[in-house]
Amino acid sequence: MVRSIIDTTDLSVEEIDSLIETAMDMYEHPKDYAHVCDGMILSTLFYEPSTRTRLSFESAMLTLGGRVISTPSADSSSASKGESVADTVRVISCYADIIAMRHHKEGAAYVASQYSRIPVINAGDGGHCHPTKTLADLCTIKQEKGGFSGLTVGLCGDLKFGRTVHSLINAMSRYDGIRFVLISPEELKVPSYVKNESLKKKNIPYTQVTDLEEVISELDILYMTRVQRERFFNEEDYLRLKDSYILTPEKLRSAKRDLSILHPLPRVNEISVKVDEDPRACYFKQVENGRYMRMALITKLLKEAGRL
Amino acid sequence: MNIDSIANGIVIDHITAGRGRMLYDLLKLDELDQSVAFIKNVTSSKMGRKDIIKIDGITDVDFDLIGYVDPEATVNIIKDTVIIEKKKLSPPKKLTNVLFCKNPRCITTIEQEIDHVFVLSNEKEKEYRCIYCETKA
Numbered sequence: 267m268v269r270s271i272i273d274t275t276d277l278s279v280e281e282i283d284s285l286i287e288t289a290m291d292m293y294e295h296p297k298d299y300a301h302v303c304d305g306m307i308l309s310t311l312f313y314e315p316s317t318r319t320r321l322s323f324e325s326a327m328l329t330l331g332g333r334v335i336s337t338p339s340a341d342s343s344s345a346s347k348g349e350s351v352a353d354t355v356r357v358i359s360c361y362a363d364i365i366a367m368r369h370h371k372e373g374a375a376y377v378a379s380q381y382s383r384i385p386v387i388n389a390g391d392g393g394h395c396h397p398t399k400t401l402a403d404l405c406t407i408k409q410e411k412g413g414f415s416g417l418t419v420g421l422c423g424d425l426k427f428g429r430t431v432h433s434l435i436n437a438m439s440r441y442d443g444i445r446f447v448l449i450s451p452e453e454l455k456v457p458s459y460v461k462n463e464s465l466k467k468k469n470i471p472y473t474q475v476t477d478l479e480e481v482i483s484e485l486d487i488l489y490m491t492r493v494q495r496e497r498f499f500n501e502e503d504y505l506r507l508k509d510s511y512i513l514t515p516e517k518l519r520s521a522k523r524d525l526s527i528l529h530p531l532p533r534v535n536e537i538s539v540k541v542d543e544d545p546r547a548c549y550f551k552q553v554e555n556g557r558y559m560r561m562a563l564i565t566k567l568l569k570e571a572g573r574l
Numbered sequence: 575m576n577i578d579s580i581a582n583g584i585v586i587d588h589i590t591a592g593r594g595r596m597l598y599d600l601l602k603l604d605e606l607d608q609s610v611a612f613i614k615n616v617t618s619s620k621m622g623r624k625d626i627i628k629i630d631g632i633t634d635v636d637f638d639l640i641g642y643v644d645p646e647a648t649v650n651i652i653k654d655t656v657i658i659e660k661k662k663l664s665p666p667k668k669l670t671n672v673l674f675c676k677n678p679r680c681i682t683t684i685e686q687e688i689d690h691v692f693v694l695s696n697e698k699e700k701e702y703r704c705i706y707c708e709t710k711a
Contacts, residue, residue: 350685350686350687351681351685352685352687352688369681370679371679371680371681371683371684371685372677372679372680372681372706372707372708372709373680373681373682373704373705373706373707374681374685374706376681376705376706377681377685377688377706380688391681392679392707393679394679394707394708459703459708459710462696463695
C-alpha cells in the first residue's frame with residue numbers, strides 16, 4: 267500500500283521539519299522546482315465546497331510543473347449517483363498519480379487511502395482532520411518564531427468542532443516546552459479525548475478560560491477560529507455562539523509586541539479587518555505557506571510512491 | 575439445577591451475571607449445530623451470581639469477543655473430560671463489526687462495504703475508538 271497522509275501525526279517531527287525546510291527552499295528558489303512534477307497528475311476530489319484549499323492544492327501542483335484533474339463539485343461527480351468512496355478512488359487511481367480529497371464525512375480520507383493505489387492527501391474530512399492546514403500553521407509559526415519550544419499558544423473560538431485546532435494541538439504537543447491556553451465558550455471547549463490524548467498523557471500544561479482579554483498578554487501565538495455554521499445541527503446554537511470572540515485592535519493593546527495572530531481562514535467577523543494592518547497578523551502568510559507546504563508534501567509522497 | 579459436564583468442548587465460566595446473553599448473541603452460538611448450554615444467575619462463592627456457557631464439542635470461538643465482553647471470565651478447553659487449556663483473556667486490541675459507530679458524521683454511516691473497526695485506545699478504561707472518526711464507542 268502506498269503512503270497517504272490522513273493526519274499530521276502520520277508524519278514524524280523530523281519529517282515535518284524537513285517539509286518546512288523544503289517548502290522554504292521552494293519559496294526562495296521557485297525555478298529549481300518548476301519541473302519537479304512534470305508529467306504528474308493531481309486529482310482534486312472535493313465532496314464539500316472549498317475555495318482556498320482546493321485552489322492551493324491545484325496551484326501547488328501547477329507550480330511544480332504537474333497537471334490537475336477534478337470534478338466541478340460533488341453534485342456533478344459519481345458520488346451523486348451513490349458511488350462509494352472506495353470505488354471512486356479505485357477509479358481515480360487509474361487516471362492520476364496523487365489525490366487530494368475533501369469530504370464531509372469523518373474518516374473518508376482514511377477509507378480512500380485503504381483502497382487507493384496512489385497516495386491520498388486528506389484535504390479535510392468533516393470536523394476530524396485537516397493535516398495540510400496544520401502543516402501551513404506549523405510552517406508559519408516556525409517562520410515567525412524560529413521554532414516551537416517555549417511558546418505559549420492561545421487557541422480561541424470554536425475549539426470543539428474546529429478540526430484545525432485539534433490537528434494543531436496534536437502536532438504541537440510533540441514539541442518540547444509548549445503551553446496551551448484554550449479560550450472558548452463552555453459549549454465549544456476542546457473535546458476531552460483531544461485533551462486526554464494530546465495534553466494530559468504528555469503532561470503538557472494548559473489552561474481553559476472563557477475570556478480572551480484576560481489572557482491575551484501571555485500569548486506568543488493567538489490562533490483564532492471561526493464558529494462554523496456547517497458543524498451545527500441546530501441553527502439556534504450557531505446564532506447564539508457565532509459572535510463569541512471578535513479580535514479588534516483595542517483587544518490587542520495588551521498583547522505582546524511579537525505576538526503572531528493566525529487564523530485558518532475563511533473568517534467571517536471574528537477578526538476585525540482593522541487588525542489586517544497590524545504587523546502581528548500572519549493569516550495571509552499562512553495561506554502562502556500552505557501552498558508551499560502542499561508542494562513539498564506532494565513531491566515527498568510522489569517520490570515515496572516511486573512516481574518521481 | 576444440573577447441567578451435564580461435557581467430555582469435549584468449551585466452558586466459559588465466571589461470566590459476570592447478566593453478560594452471558596450478550597456473549598451468547600455476539601458469539602452467534604444460536605447458529606451452532608451442537609449442544610450449547612447457557613446458564614444464568616448461577617450461585618458463586620466468589621461472585622455471588624455468575625453466568626456460564628457450555629459448548630459441546632470443540633469449535634471456533636472468537637476469544638477476543640469474550641475478552642471484550644468480560645475479560646474476567648474464564649475459558650477452559652476440555653478434551654476427553656480433561657482440561658487441556660485455560661485461556662487467558664484480555665480486552666482485544668481491535669474489534670471488527672462488533673461495535674458500530676454512533677457518530678452521524680462518520681464515513682461508516684454512508685459507506686456500505688466497509689467494516690466497522692474499533693481499536694482499544696485506553697486499556698485501563700477499556701475504551702474503544704472508531705478507526706475512521708476516532709469517536710468513542
